[in-house]
Amino acid sequence: SQLAEENSWALSVHEGESVTVNCSYKTSITALQWYRQKSGKGPAQLILIRSNEREKRNGRLRATLDTSSQSSSLSITATRCEDTAVYFCAASSGSWQLIFGSGTQLTVMP
Amino acid sequence: EAAVTQSPRNKVAVTGGKVTLSCNQTNNHNNMYWYRQDTGHGLRLIHYSYGAGSTEKGDIPDGYKASRPSQENFSLILELATPSQTSVYFCASGDWGDTQYFGPGTRLLVL
Numbered sequence: 001s002q003l004a005e006e007n008s009w010a011l012s013v014h015e016g017e018s019v020t021v022n023c024s025y026k027t028s029i030t031a032l033q034w035y036r037q038k039s040g041k042g043p044a045q046l047i048l049i050r051s052n053e054r055e056k057r058n059g060r061l062r063a064t065l066d067t068s069s070q071s072s073s074l075s076i077t078a079t080r081c082e083d084t085a086v087y088f089c090a091a092s093s094g095s096w097q098l099i100f101g102s103g104t105q106l107t108v109m110p
Numbered sequence: 111e112a113a114v115t116q117s118p119r120n121k122v123a124v125t126g127g128k129v130t131l132s133c134n135q136t137n138n139h140n141n142m143y144w145y146r147q148d149t150g151h152g153l154r155l156i157h158y159s160y161g162a163g164s165t166e167k168g169d170i171p172d173g174y175k176a177s178r179p180s181q182e183n184f185s186l187i188l189e190l191a192t193p194s195q196t197s198v199y200f201c202a203s204g205d206w207g208d209t210q211y212f213g214p215g216t217r218l219l220v221l
Contacts, residue, residue, distance in 0.1 A: 031208075033209070040214075040215075041214060041215070042114075042200050042202075042212030042213050043200070043212050044212065045209045045210070045211075048208070048209060088152065088153070097143075097155055097158065097168065100152045100153040102150060103152055
């Protein structure tokens with residue numbers, strides 16, 4: 001089973017609405033990262049939140065981290081069509097690798 | 111701006127043939143990674159490197175070799191390609207537990 005996993009395969013919203021993608025992980029982590037992958041492109045990091053942080057913001061994006069429940073969320077406000085992408089969480093435990101979840105496909109409709 | 115480039119972007123190979131995927135980074139990162147991405151599996155780590163001359167096995171190394179001749183270049187080699195290796199391959203560079211910067215990917219089809 002996955003060490004990190006998003007809780008939804010797919011989400012769809014209308015432009016302007018808010019949406020939240022959730023992630024759970026199964027190990028002690030040093031940081032949790034959120035990546036976005038648009039069609040035909042490589043993943044790009046959105047937010048990195050360290051284990052001693054509870055919340056991180058980047059423009060319309062807000063990530064939270066709850067180490068007690070081993071979960072994280074990424075919220076996007078005022079969604080735009082260009083937010084349509086696959087969103088991944090990735091957990092790092094201080095070692096050499098990131099463990100990626102399978103991703104959540106977010107579709108923002110006009 | 112951080113940059114990771116990959117070549118070729120698309121490749122068709124025959125079963126049993128040798129395939130080399132190349133990656134170049136201008137980030138001056140010590141660590142480089144090769145992943146494959148298949149529907150339903152997300153990104154899976156094949157090989158990684160700590161620096162020039164080093165290669166390490168990731169989670170799914172069978173059937174793949176890697177080469178890191180310099181800080182900037184990291185290659186993935188399929189000595190005997192099989193149809194099960196049809197996938198999209200991504201190279202990335204980054205520091206320990208920190209942001210990874212990904213290339214645009216190589217789409218490989220093994221017939």
